[in-house]
Amino acid sequence: MKRFLTVFFFLTFFSLFSQTKVGGIVLDESGSPIAFANIFFKNSTDGTITNDNGRFYLESENTYSTLLVSFIGFETMELELPQKVNYGLEIVLKESTEQLKEVVIYTGKQSKKNNPAIDILKKIWAKKRENGVRKFKQYQYDKYEKIEFDLNTIDSALIKSKLFKGLEFMFDNLDTSRVTGKTYLPFFLNESFSRVYGDNQLEEEKEDVQGNKNSGFEGNQSITAFVEDLYSDYDIYDNYLKFFDKSFTSPLSKTGVDTYNYVLSDSAYIDNKWCYNIIYYPRRKNELTFKGDFWVNDTTYAIKNINMQVTRSANINWVKEIYIEQDFEVVNDSVFLLKRDYMLSDFSFSKKEKSRGVYGKRTTVYDNYAFDLKRPEEFYKAESDPYDPRVFSRDSVFWNNARLESLSDDESGIFKLLDTLKTVPKFRTYYDIVSILGSGYIEIDKWNIDIGDIYSTFGFNDAEGARIRGGARTYFGQNDTWRLEGYMAYGFSDKKFKHGLSGKFLLDRKTRLILSGGNRRDIEQLGLSLTSTSDVLGRSIASSSLVTVGANDRLTNINLSTLNLEMEPLKNFRIRLGSSFRTLSSALPTAFSLDYIDPESPTGTSSEVKQLDLNTTLIYTPGKRTIGYGVERSNINDDHSTLVLNYTKGIQGFLESDFDYERLQFSYQQPWQVGGFGRLTTSLELGKTFGEVPLSLLSVIPGNQTLFSLYNTFPNLDFYEFVTDTYATLHLEHNFNGRLFSRIPLLRKLNLREIVGLRGAWGQLSDENIALSAPTNIPLVAPEDQIYWEYSFGVGNIFKILRIDFNFRGNYLDNPNARPFGITGTFGFNF
Structure with a gap:
């Protein structure tokens, strides 16, 4: 469905000051979509891959003028970007006449034998328990988490509908998703800041919540509980990852070779570390799997960054998209620590491209790691009170220091928007109907x-x-x-x-x-x-x-x-x-x-x-x-x-x-x-x-x-x-x-x-x-x-x-x- 023209130009104008955004479709010479093609801004590691239908969306806070598009068996294309916001791109890749020297790649299902990507995967399995905080006797770090819900796929028909008559001011805070390219409106935001302490020898971990700030439906405990359950913690090195009460096979799983196709796609220096890029995608449809790629270090075989997107055919209801990104920080030659974890879920009654829904987004940032500071076992047994009233009444000075990632202008506007909405009778009526049906x-x-x-x-x-x-x-x-x-x-x-x-x-x-x-x-x-x-x-x-x-x-x-x-x-x-x-x-x-x-x-x-x-x-x-x-x-x-x-x-x-x-x-x-x-x-x-x-x-x-x-x-x-x-x-x-x-x-x-x-x-x-x-x-x-x-x-x-x-x-x-x-x-x- 076409976006509202005024909103489109507004977003284009606003984004000129801060971001580069591109979106479109990648085709072969016959006009067929190319799934899983690599999309990168030149001279950066900001990238994505096309979905099953060859479509993509990519944005960066930095300014770039050239887009690189590549896929095995096709010539790499460099596309000049005439402006900072470029939507509706149609990119046609030509078949490559050159044969790769180092790796032989097949289309469709990849061989499990003589596949260098699987050789690298086996080394990841061998090293996975030696990476991150597991390498140390004790650890501690700061954890900042931001959970947001947004109404998405907003267009002129929705804005002008009777449903939102009298609520048009809501749409002053529209933004565009860097994952899907859809326009969205934030309406819920929860922030929390914690200090986490762990002891691998005692097998104990303690999270001390320092602050919690909520906008939106803070009075509805069922919604808050749903959010907490929705975004439970996970470890990409585990064989299976649980989301929405379902067990997805991790692309790093030991059973992954029977579930995914793996392709060694590229290699490059990232933060002065030589890394391999591996693309993966499911061998079969309708299974609980992901598609995406990851960069892995060539000596520690620790993951530098990874993105995972649930395939549209996955057997899961009411969720059109799940997209996950994790970035790891290089501390020294052998230690890679989780720096940022981002997850987006697109809830919708239909999986059709134009269907409306709600984004659920969680961003978790980790910092200030410290190691081998021993504490007595009693320290871990003494639980902090996450419901201490002081936790919910932190001032702006606390949050300015606690936020390991700043709020965007739109996120900051959620608090003011919700305060205004609560005074509007029509919005209160909608909220009451949903609350009655739910409780x-x-x-x-x-x-x-x-x-x-x-x-x-x-x-x-x-x-x-x-x-x-x-x-x-x-x-x-x-x-x-x-x-x-x-x-x-x-x-x-x-x-x-x-x-x-x-x-x-x-x-x-x-x-x-x-x-x-x-x-x-x-x-x-x-x-x-x-x-x-x-x-x-x-x-x-x-x-x-x-x-x-x-x-x-x-x-x-x-x-x-x-x-x-x-x-x-x-x-x-x-x-x-x-x-x-x-x-x-x-x-x-x-x-x-x-x-x-x-x-x-x-x-x-x-x-x-x-x-x-x-x-x-x-x-x-x-x-x-x-x-x-x-x-x-x-x-x-x-x-x-x-x-x-x-x-x-x-x-x-x-x-x-x-x-x-x-x-x-x-x-x-x-x-x-x-x-x-x-x-x-x-x-x-x-x-x-x-x-x-x-x-x-x-x-x-x-x-x-x-x-x-x-x-x-x-x-x-x-x-x-x-x-x-x-x-x-x-x-x-x-x-x-x-x-x-x-x-x-x-x-x-x-x-x-x-x-x-x-x-x-x-x-x-x-x-x-x-x-x-x-x-x-x-x-x-x-x-x-x-x-x-x-x-x-x-x-x-x-x-x-x-x-x-x-x-x-x-x-x-x-x-x-x-x-x-x-x-x-x-x-x-x-x-």
């Missing part, structure tokens, strides 16, 4: 209350029929030290009101001592989890699903009250002491009985259980990262393991509690990034109940009669089909992220993703517990004779939002109403 809550700033969540408003089940629910929570800010939340619900068939109320209070921020409690009186689908529900605000999908498989009538009336005290004495290690009192009875007694033998009852049986439990829970989540310091924090990453040990003591007699028992449970969940083969999620759970308890207090193997794919449940089991007092379950689910489908020509372009699952459960149920619950009208069976198991095959990324799983039952096919096959699905926006 599910409607903000009422006047009362510091949020209404919601809106996604729980409607439901249906056999006991209540159609049901509606409305709720609210207090919200003064993302770091509230206390929060109250509640809801009311009404069922149109049983004509009863239900409610839930919860309160959380942060008593001590350092140890994260939290007091919480609440009450819920509602209808619940128990048996979706092996642990007893303690969520006073929970609403089971199964108990309010619009469509279910089979009879969904095994529902329970629950009146639950809880009181808990939680603390985090060590990072990612929580201790929770709690108590709960619950009253349980069947919501549909004729279809699902919870009766049990009760000698003290006049009838000899009782249909209601009153139970007081005391709980002690230990939760360990190594590697988990969070943001915020209030009573509720947001998770940044999901690649950490979770270990839970829970002990429950049932108290008899007090508050008319019915049963005395003990329960011990352990669970371990771990996601694994299996190189370039996708992501494996494993979940193991063990448990045993000591003492006699009725059906409502036993451990039910989680079935799933909904049409939703729910992890940690068994989609071919009905609710309460297996009941245990001793159990072990294992869930395995692997998402190949399209690696297999990308090898099939007919499926390659669909960017589908294959998921396989395997699930198993074993359990026992004592004769005493069976006898205690004998009045129930459902069979009490445990998978003791053989392990119950299921397997599934799934296809994900259908239309980018849909996943469908085909689930197969492995055994126990003779059980009443056993379902040998089922289909479940789920919607979601995943990269």
